[in-house]
Amino acid sequence: MSKAAEIDIASVSKIYGTTTAVHAISLKIPAGTYCCLLGPSGCGKTSTLRMIAGHESISSGDVRLGNTVVTDLPPARRGTAMMFQSYALFPHLDLIDNVAFSLKMKGVEKDARRAKALEMLKLMQLEAYATRRPAQLSGGQQQRVALARALITDPEALLLDEPLSALDPFLKIRMRAELKKLQTSLGITFVHVTHSQEEAMALADIIVIMNDGRIEQAAHPRVVFERPATAFVARFMGDHNVISGRVISHQGNRLKLSVPAGGDFLATDVGAAGLSDTADIAIRTDHVRIGAPSEEGLGFTGSVSNVEYRGSSVKLTVNGAGVEDFTAILSDTEFFANPVKVGEAIPLSWGPEDAIVLGRLTH
Numbered sequence: 001m002s003k004a005a006e007i008d009i010a011s012v013s014k015i016y017g018t019t020t021a022v023h024a025i026s027l028k029i030p031a032g033t034y035c036c037l038l039g040p041s042g043c044g045k046t047s048t049l050r051m052i053a054g055h056e057s058i059s060s061g062d063v064r065l066g067n068t069v070v071t072d073l074p075p076a077r078r079g080t081a082m083m084f085q086s087y088a089l090f091p092h093l094d095l096i097d098n099v100a101f102s103l104k105m106k107g108v109e110k111d112a113r114r115a116k117a118l119e120m121l122k123l124m125q126l127e128a129y130a131t132r133r134p135a136q137l138s139g140g141q142q143q144r145v146a147l148a149r150a151l152i153t154d155p156e157a158l159l160l161d162e163p164l165s166a167l168d169p170f171l172k173i174r175m176r177a178e179l180k181k182l183q184t185s186l187g188i189t190f191v192h193v194t195h196s197q198e199e200a201m202a203l204a205d206i207i208v209i210m211n212d213g214r215i216e217q218a219a220h221p222r223v224v225f226e227r228p229a230t231a232f233v234a235r236f237m238g239d240h241n242v243i244s245g246r247v248i249s250h251q252g253n254r255l256k257l258s259v260p261a262g263g264d265f266l267a268t269d270v271g272a273a274g275l276s277d278t279a280d281i282a283i284r285t286d287h288v289r290i291g292a293p294s295e296e297g298l299g300f301t302g303s304v305s306n307v308e309y310r311g312s313s314v315k316l317t318v319n320g321a322g323v324e325d326f327t328a329i330l331s332d333t334e335f336f337a338n339p340v341k342v343g344e345a346i347p348l349s350w351g352p353e354d355a356i357v358l359g360r361l362t363h
Ligand SMILES: Nc1ncnc2c1ncn2[C@@H]1O[C@H](COP(=O)(O)OP(=O)(O)OP(=O)(O)O)[C@@H](O)[C@H]1O
Pocket: 016, 017, 019, 020, 021, 039, 040, 041, 042, 043, 044, 045, 046, 047, 048, 195
């Protein structure tokens, strides 16, 4: 019953006056995918979403939905529905009529559209409020009405602009699960703009990480986490130590990096890099252990500058070998078996597969 559509974004740019907000991005979002556009404020996520929706003109390039080029189509003829961050509900209508509104415009008969609207409200756990007006709801409830209203049009793709940002933390997590369940049961393509790494990791089949109007990486969350493509992705997703230095040797898939006034580090080149005489490597914080390395370059000795207890884990910050604020996340069991203190000098190490060479975007 679902009618999902692939979204094909081909060399799409957005220029506002003298600002290029989106630089010729290309991306294919397969039909039925939950896609999160993730990145810092101003990176071009919302502009990209609004160009897919048709609420913003496309400066150059094309957007295709299924087999249709929608670049010049108005929003209502694209087969997409957008859920806005500002809920845009009608203040004088009750929830049922708000949600049923687009069906009314399509000429759907009253009982049928009200029944469908009530079904959508039930999906959002709002049936008890069906006869209220939007002003009698909390912000979070209003947002769920907006979601119900977008979905009632039976879109091929639902576009969501920061849909969870107005909700309190508990509701946010509950609604996050609801969104995923909804997307899975409807089977349609969701494109969801978010600032939150955690939200994107929890929801997405594809995370698209944007920076300064460009796509740094588009991949499954596990790939993004395990194989960040660039230093930006590794830093933005967190849980990696990113070290920059000068390349002193590169043999097979093994690279040796020298940090100015510091130590040498080994990393595995997984093929992403277009290497120059400098390189960035990423080391997973949760794969670092206290202890001497098995091989020179797979660890260093440094001074503990901070110890942070996190319940099931402990976060250590260590300075040494020319690296500031190197992070190691140890399990609580591991840490408390041999606790260390601030100011102590400790050896840290990791395995050859835990340090990878990062690529760089060529613009
Ligand atoms: N209507 C506009 N006129 C001029 N510049 C704009 C306009 N809309 C956005 N921009 C600029 O384009 C860039 C990208 O904005 P966009 O809203 O797409 O980013 P974003 O990643 O969604 O940011 P946020 O997370 O803060 O919403 C920013 O530099 C922004 O200032």
